[in-house]
Amino acid sequence: MAEVRTFVVEDINVGKRIDVYLSEIIEDMSRSRIQKLIEEEKIKVNGNVTKSNYKIKANDEITVEIPDPVKLEIVAEDIEIEILYEDDDIVVVNKPQGMVVHPAAGNYTGTLVNALLKKCKTLSSINGVIRPGIVHRIDKDTSGVLVVAKNDYAHQHLAEQIKEHTVKRIYIALTEGVIKQDMGTIDKPIGRHPVHRKKMAIVENGKRAVTHFKVLERFKENTLVEARLETGRTHQIRVHMASIGHPLVGDPVYGYKKQKFKLNGQALHAKVLGFIHPRTGKYMEFSSPLPDYFEELIEKLRKMS
Numbered sequence: 636m637a638e639v640r641t642f643v644v645e646d647i648n649v650g651k652r653i654d655v656y657l658s659e660i661i662e663d664m665s666r667s668r669i670q671k672l673i674e675e676e677k678i679k680v681n682g683n684v685t686k687s688n689y690k691i692k693a694n695d696e697i698t699v700e701i702p703d704p705v706k707l708e709i710v711a712e713d714i715e716i717e718i719l720y721e722d723d724d725i726v727v728v729n730k731p732q733g734m735v736v737h738p739a740a741g742n743y744t745g746t747l748v749n750a751l752l753k754k755c756k757t758l759s760s761i762n763g764v765i766r767p768g769i770v771h772r773i774d775k776d777t778s779g780v781l782v783v784a785k786n787d788y789a790h791q792h793l794a795e796q797i798k799e800h801t802v803k804r805i806y807i808a809l810t811e812g813v814i815k816q817d818m819g820t821i822d823k824p825i826g827r828h829p830v831h832r833k834k835m836a837i838v839e840n841g842k843r844a845v846t847h848f849k850v851l852e853r854f855k856e857n858t859l860v861e862a863r864l865e866t867g868r869t870h871q872i873r874v875h876m877a878s879i880g881h882p883l884v885g886d887p888v889y890g891y892k893k894q895k896f897k898l899n900g901q902a903l904h905a906k907v908l909g910f911i912h913p914r915t916g917k918y919m920e921f922s923s924p925l926p927d928y929f930e931e932l933i934e935k936l937r938k939m940s
Contacts, residue, residue, distance in 0.1 A: 711752035759790035776900020792913030803909030
């Protein structure tokens with residue numbers, strides 16, 4: 636049986652959009668999910684279907700029908716993953732290179748989600764059955780720290796922090812070529828490539844994307860950099876560094892066609908992740924060391940320089 640909740644609008648809330656009002660009073664439900672329920676005619680005002688931009692009036696009776704969660708069809712798998720931290724609301728993991736974060740068409744096993752379903756009793760349902768718990772993600776061939784939400788309350792709070800750009804995300808990357816300046820900021824909009832739809836690109840009508848970078852070490856033909864994300868667009872660091880003539884070493888999509896090193900993808904590691912815990916309100920920060928292949932590559936470059 637679906638759960639039905641009823642709310643009567645008080646004078647203090649008159650004039651608010653219904654989706655905004657409901658997202659404020661229903662603790663575990665995001666505005667986007669409320670909008671989806673409105674589209675599905677699960678939310679009614681005085682017995683009538685409504686729209687997300689409806690401005691609520693005094694004494695409006697709003698009924699919200701919350702469907703039973705769809706049973707997860709993704710199989711829980713006993714896959715070894717490194718858990719850096721876990722409590723009732725979140726789990727922080729160190730994702731290895733080569734692991735896909737969540738299932739997608741043609742790739743329904745061996746993902747981080749499959750592994751987490753085996754280890755965690757619950758994961759948030761906001762992103763549906765395919766991406767339970769996934770608030771943000773990193774590419775298959777990017778390693779490093781990732782936070783996963785175990786319930787919708789945590790998911791909503793973490794997603795809001797990501798939207799407000801208050802989450803601290805620092806990556807270590809190895810680029811092609813020697814970057815001359817010690818630090819810089821790349822502020823270029825990113826969107827779908829107009830021709831190659833699986834690629835991202837710098838496009839005029841794209842979403843604003845900002846990456847701050849700092850040179851850590853220079854080699855004969857490469858540069859080790861620290862990249863801090865201000866925004867978090869798909870493939871942001873990979874696209875941005877390529878746009879200034881310094882694509883990532885090993886990048887099969889945005890990098891050089893001829894690669895000197897036999898890597899399984901781009902040399903990119905999510906080293907630091909910092910955020911406010913959704914329940915306690917305390918700042919938490921996690922870091923993970925560079926994977927072995929990355930450390931070995933750096934040592935090799937030092938010897939070659």
